[in-house]
Amino acid sequence: MKNIFKIVMAVLFTVSMQSQIIVIDPGHGYGATTSDNPDGRTATEIETALEVGLRTRTLIQNSCTWTVQMTRTTNLNSWVSVTQRGQMANNWNADRLLSIHCNAGGGTGTETFYCTQDDTNTPPDVAFAQKIQTDMVSGGSWNNRRCVEDNSFLAYHLGVLRYSAATGCLNEIGFVDSADATKLTSSTWRDAFALSYFNALKSDLNLTCATTPAPGIFTLTVTPECNGTTSRMALSWTTSANATAYDIYRNGTLWDSNITTTSYTNTNGVVAGTNYTYSVKAKNTGATQTANSNGIVSVIALNCAVPGAFTMSVTPECSGTGTPRNKLTWTTSANATAYNVYRNGVLYASSLTGTTYTNTAVTSGTTYSYYVVAKNTTASQTTNSNGTQTVVALNCAVPGSFTISATAECSGTTSRVNLSWTASANATSYDVYRNGNLYASDVTGTQFLNTFITVGATYTYSMIAKNNIGTLANSNGTVSATAVVCAPGSFTATATATCSGTTSAINLTWTASANAISYDIYRNGNLYASDVTGTSFLNTYLITAGTTYTYYVKAKNAAGTLNNSNGTLSATATNCSGAKISEENNVKETITISFYPNPTDGILNLEINISEIQNIHYMIIDMNGRMIKEANLDTQRSINLSQLPSATYFVRVVVNGQEFVKQIVKK
Amino acid sequence: MKRRLLILFALASNHFIFSQKIEKMNRVDVDGFYTNPIVSPDGKFTLVTGHHFKGVYLLNLKTNEIIQISDKDGSGYGYSWDNNNEMVYFKQKEAKEYFSDSKVYSYSLNTRTTTFMPEIDINMLSSYHGKEKNATSQIVVYTNMNTLKIEAKDLISKKSWVITSEEGQYYNALLSPDGKKVAVHNGSDIYVYDINGNGKGQKIGTGIATSWSADNQHLLGFLDSSEDGHNVTNSELYLFDIKSLTSKKVSNTEVLLEMFPSFMGKDKVLFTDDKTGAIYTAQLKM
Numbered sequence: 001m002k003n004i005f006k007i008v009m010a011v012l013f014t015v016s017m018q019s020q021i022i023v024i025d026p027g028h029g030y031g032a033t034t035s036d037n038p039d040g041r042t043a044t045e046i047e048t049a050l051e052v053g054l055r056t057r058t059l060i061q062n063s064c065t066w067t068v069q070m071t072r073t074t075n076l077n078s079w080v081s082v083t084q085r086g087q088m089a090n091n092w093n094a095d096r097l098l099s100i101h102c103n104a105g106g107g108t109g110t111e112t113f114y115c116t117q118d119d120t121n122t123p124p125d126v127a128f129a130q131k132i133q134t135d136m137v138s139g140g141s142w143n144n145r146r147c148v149e150d151n152s153f154l155a156y157h158l159g160v161l162r163y164s165a166a167t168g169c170l171n172e173i174g175f176v177d178s179a180d181a182t183k184l185t186s187s188t189w190r191d192a193f194a195l196s197y198f199n200a201l202k203s204d205l206n207l208t209c210a211t212t213p214a215p216g217i218f219t220l221t222v223t224p225e226c227n228g229t230t231s232r233m234a235l236s237w238t239t240s241a242n243a244t245a246y247d248i249y250r251n252g253t254l255w256d257s258n259i260t261t262t263s264y265t266n267t268n269g270v271v272a273g274t275n276y277t278y279s280v281k282a283k284n285t286g287a288t289q290t291a292n293s294n295g296i297v298s299v300i301a302l303n304c305a306v307p308g309a310f311t312m313s314v315t316p317e318c319s320g321t322g323t324p325r326n327k328l329t330w331t332t333s334a335n336a337t338a339y340n341v342y343r344n345g346v347l348y349a350s351s352l353t354g355t356t357y358t359n360t361a362v363t364s365g366t367t368y369s370y371y372v373v374a375k376n377t378t379a380s381q382t383t384n385s386n387g388t389q390t391v392v393a394l395n396c397a398v399p400g401s402f403t404i405s406a407t408a409e410c411s412g413t414t415s416r417v418n419l420s421w422t423a424s425a426n427a428t429s430y431d432v433y434r435n436g437n438l439y440a441s442d443v444t445g446t447q448f449l450n451t452f453i454t455v456g457a458t459y460t461y462s463m464i465a466k467n468n469i470g471t472l473a474n475s476n477g478t479v480s481a482t483a484v485v486c487a488p489g490s491f492t493a494t495a496t497a498t499c500s501g502t503t504s505a506i507n508l509t510w511t512a513s514a515n516a517i518s519y520d521i522y523r524n525g526n527l528y529a530s531d532v533t534g535t536s537f538l539n540t541y542l543i544t545a546g547t548t549y550t551y552y553v554k555a556k557n558a559a560g561t562l563n564n565s566n567g568t569l570s571a572t573a574t575n576c577s578g579a580k581i582s583e584e585n586n587v588k589e590t591i592t593i594s595f596y597p598n599p600t601d602g603i604l605n606l607e608i609n610i611s612e613i614q615n616i617h618y619m620i621i622d623m624n625g626r627m628i629k630e631a632n633l634d635t636q637r638s639i640n641l642s643q644l645p646s647a648t649y650f651v652r653v654v655v656n657g658q659e660f661v662k663q664i665v666k667k
Numbered sequence: 668m669k670r671r672l673l674i675l676f677a678l679a680s681n682h683f684i685f686s687q688k689i690e691k692m693n694r695v696d697v698d699g700f701y702t703n704p705i706v707s708p709d710g711k712f713t714l715v716t717g718h719h720f721k722g723v724y725l726l727n728l729k730t731n732e733i734i735q736i737s738d739k740d741g742s743g744y745g746y747s748w749d750n751n752n753e754m755v756y757f758k759q760k761e762a763k764e765y766f767s768d769s770k771v772y773s774y775s776l777n778t779r780t781t782t783f784m785p786e787i788d789i790n791m792l793s794s795y796h797g798k799e800k801n802a803t804s805q806i807v808v809y810t811n812m813n814t815l816k817i818e819a820k821d822l823i824s825k826k827s828w829v830i831t832s833e834e835g836q837y838y839n840a841l842l843s844p845d846g847k848k849v850a851v852h853n854g855s856d857i858y859v860y861d862i863n864g865n866g867k868g869q870k871i872g873t874g875i876a877t878s879w880s881a882d883n884q885h886l887l888g889f890l891d892s893s894e895d896g897h898n899v900t901n902s903e904l905y906l907f908d909i910k911s912l913t914s915k916k917v918s919n920t921e922v923l924l925e926m927f928p929s930f931m932g933k934d935k936v937l938f939t940d941d942k943t944g945a946i947y948t949a950q951l952k953m
C-alpha cells in the first residue's frame with residue numbers, strides 16, 4: 001500500500017512540472033546481467049551511484065515541485081553511453097546535471113569536477129560544483145579532496161559534462177577500494193549523501209522547498225470570442241490545489257497577476273487575426289509556482305467586426321467538358337472570414353473562404369437565383385448588396401438533328417410558305433436560308449411563315465439550328481415550295497344610275513379584290529360581262545330609263561371566285577334624253593379590248609376601240625402565276641404565242657393605266 | 668610513434684585504410700570546434716553548434732563561410748531547417764531563465780533577421796520545419812516532459828497522441844521526412860515507431876540516431892564508447908536499415924571520434940570529429 005501511495009505521489013509530482021529541471025545521472029550501469037559491465041566498474045560504484053541518485057530524487061519529489069529526471073533508474077539494462085546521458089539532459093531541458101560516481105584506485109574523500117571546456121560562462125558550473133563539494137564534505141563527513149576543472153586533473157574532459165548544455169558537475173562520492181566503501185554501502189550514509197546533494201541543489205538554485213505545499217497541477221483553456229464587435233480571449237483553468245492566486249502570461253511576458261478566480265478575460269490589446277500565446281502560473285505564499293500542465297496555449301483572435309458590403313455576380317457558363325455551370329464571384333467583404341451561398345432561397349454552400357463559387361449541379365435552361373452571405377464569428381451577417389442574382393443555366397451541348405418541311409399555302413387571301421421543323425435538341429434558335437441566302441436569323445419555335453413571296457415562284461429552304469456551343473444544319477437537305485395563288489379577297493360594289501351623254505347608264509364600281517385577276521358582272525342575275533379588269537364598269541347597253549337593274553360582281557382568279565360582300569345592288573336608270581353634252585360633261589371614252597381568236601393557234605389579235613392608243617404593255621402568265629412572256633406593243637395589235645406550249649394562259653394588258661386580263665387558250 | 672605515422676598518412680591522403688563504408692572523406696575547411704551538424708534539405712548549408720551545445724552557427728558548405736546566429740545557452744540543441752532551405756529554427760534562453768523557459772526563434776537566410784516565434788513549443792522544435800501552406804495536417808513529435816513519453820501533435824487540428832506506450836524514459840525523437848515514422852531513444856537503444864502510435868517500437872540498434880535518409884528507409888547515427896565510462900575514447904558512425912531492422916558500422920577509425928552524422932543528399936554524409944571539432948564530408952557506400 002505504501003508503495004502504491006509512493007507511486008501515486010511520484011506521478012503527481014512528476015506531472016506537476018516546474019521550470020527548474022534537475023537531471024540526476026547515476027554513472028555506469030550494467031547490461032542485461034551484472035556480468036555485462038561495459039565500463040568495467042565495481043558493483044559498489046554502479047549500485048551506490050543509483051541508490052544515492054534515487055534517494056536524492058525522492059527528497060526532491062517529497063519536498064519540492066521541481067522536475068527531476070534520471071538517466072537510469074535501474075542497475076540492470078541501464079548502461080548508456082556518456083554522449084547519450086548528455087543528450088538526455090539536453091532533451092529534457094536540464095538546468096542542473098548531477099553525475100554521481102564513486103572513485104577507485106585507493107584514497108579517501110570526495111571530489112567534484114566540472115567541465116568548462118571553451119565555455120564562455122564558467123561561473124555557474126564552478127559554483128554548482130563547489131556547492132556540491134562543500135555539502136558532500138560536510139554532509140557526508142568526507143575528506144575534501146578537490147573541486148577542479150576536469151581536464152586540469154584528469155587530463156581529459158568528462159563526456160557526460162561535455163555533451164550537456166546544462167550547468168553540471170560530476171561528484172565522486174568516495175573510494176570503493178578503501179575504507180570509504182563502508183560508508184558507500186551504508187543506507188544511512190547514502191541518505192546523508194542524498195541530503196547533501198538535495199541541500200546543495202536548493203542552495204545553488206536559490207530555491208527553498210517551503211512547508212507550504214506547492215500549487216497543484218491544473219490545465220488552461222483559452223477560447224477566442226467576440227463581445228459584440230470586440231475581439232477578446234476567454235481564459236479558464238482548472239483549480240490548482242493550494243493556489244491562492246494566478247498570474248497570466250501572454251506571449252511569454254507577465255500580462256496580469258494575482259487573479260483569484262479561475263477565469264480571466266483578455267480584452268485589451270487583442271487584435272483580430274493575431275496569434276497570442278497564454279500560460280498561467282498558480283502561486284501561493286510559497287516560492288514555488290506551478291505553470292499550467294498543458295503548456296503554452298496558442299490561439300488566434302477572432303475578427304468580430306460586421307462583414308462589410310460587397311457585391312456578387314453570377315455568370316452561366318459551360319465547363320471544358322461541355323456541362324453547364326453557374327459561376328458566382330463576389331467582391332471581398334471586409335472582416336468576413338467565410339461566405340455562405342444560397343440558391344433559390346436555400347442555403348446551398350457554406351463556409352467558403354474564397355470569393356468565387358462554381359455551382360455545377362445545374363440543369364440547362366433552368367433558372368436559378370443566388371445570393372451570398374458574408375459571415376465571421378459575429379452574429380451579424382451581411383448579404384451581397386446587389387440582391388438576388390438570377391441566371392438561366394446554359395445549354396452546353398451542340399444542337400441535335402432535325403428536319404424541315406416547306407408547304408405553300410394560303411392564309412386567307414395571303415399566299416405564304418409554311419416552313420416548319422422538328423425541334424433540335426439543345427438549340428436555342430434557328431437561322432432560315434431561302435434560295436441559298438440567309439433570310440431570317442435567330443428564329444425561335446419550330447415554324448416560320450414566309451409571306452414575302454411571289455405567287456407562282458418556287459423557293460428553296462434550308463435551316464441551321466444554333467446555340468452557344470455550335471450549329472447544325474437540318475438533316476434532310478434543301479426543301480422547296482412554290483407559292484400558290486390564293487382566292488380573291490373580300491370587296492364591295494356600288495351601282496349608281498348616271499348618264500353617258502344622252503344615254504342612260506348604270507355606273508358600277510367596286511373596291512379591288514385582293515388576288516382577283518378579273519371580274520364578272522352579273523345583271524339581273526345573269527352574267528352580263530365577263531373578265532372585266534379594273535374596278536368599274538359603265539353599263540350603257542340596253543338601259544331603259546326608269547327601269548331598275550340589279551347587279552353583283554364576282555371577283556375571279558385561278559384559285560376561285562368571290563362575290564362582292566355587300567350583296568346584290570340595284571339602281572334605277574334615269575332619263576338622259578334631255579341631257580346636254582357640255583364640255584365639262586364630255587365623257588372620256590371607255591377603252592375596251594377584245595382578244596381573238598381564242599383559242600388561238602399562235603397569233604392572238606387585240607382589238608381596241610380607240611385606234612390612237614399606243615404603248616400597250618402585255619404579259620403572258622401561266623396557270624402557276626409564272627410570267628412567260630412580256631413585251632410592249634406600239635402600233636402592232638397582235639401577239640405571237642406560237643412558241644408557247646399548248647395550255648391555258650392569262651394575258652394581262654395595260655393600256656393608259658387601265659389593266660385588262662383575259663384567259664386564253666393556246667392550241 | 669607508429670600510430671602517429673599512421674594518422675599523418677591517413678590525414679595526408681584524405682583516405683583511410685580501414686575497412687569502412689564511407690570513402691572520399693574530405694575535411695571542410697573551417698576553423699573552430701563544431702558539433703551536432705544538421706544539413707539543410709538542399710545540402711548547401713549546415714547548422715552546427717559549439718562546446719556544451721552552446722550557440723548556433725550557419726555554415727555555407729560551398730564557401731565555408733560561417734556566421735553565428737545565436738550565442739545563447741540552450742541554442743545548440745534541437746535546431747531545425749524549414750523545408751524550403753530559407754529559414755532555420757532554434758531556441759535560446761536568457762542568462763537567468765531556466766532551459767524550459769527557452770523561446771523559439773526563426774532566422775531568415777535571406778534577410779538575416781531573427782524573429783521570436785511564441786507559437787512554437789521548444790520541445791517540438793527539432794521536428795518543426797516551417798508552416799506548410801494549405802496543409803491539412805502538420806505533425807511534430809516531442810518528449811512529454813511530465814511522462815518522458817514521446818508524443819505527436821498535429822499543429823493544425825491541435826490533436827496530440829502518445830507514440831511510445833511502453834515503459835521507458837524516452838528522449839530525442841526524430842521524425843522521418845514523410846512524417847510516418849519516428850525514431851526514438853530509450854536508454855542506449857534506438858527504436859522506430861509508426862507515427863499513429865498504434866504499433867510497438869522496433870529496435871533497430873544502439874546509439875544515437877541523428878538523420879533520416881530522404882527516402883525514409885535509413886537512419887544515420889553514431890555510438891560512442893568509453894574505456895571507463897568517463898570520457899569518450901571512440902565513436903563510430905552507423906547506418907540503420909528501417910526495413911530489415913539491421914545496422915552496420917560505416918566508419919572504423921582510431922583517429923577520429925566520428926559523431927552526429929547528417930545526410931547530405933542521397934548517399935553523402937556530413938559529420939564531426941569530436942576530438943578536434945572538425946567537420947567532414949564523405950561518400951556513403953550504401
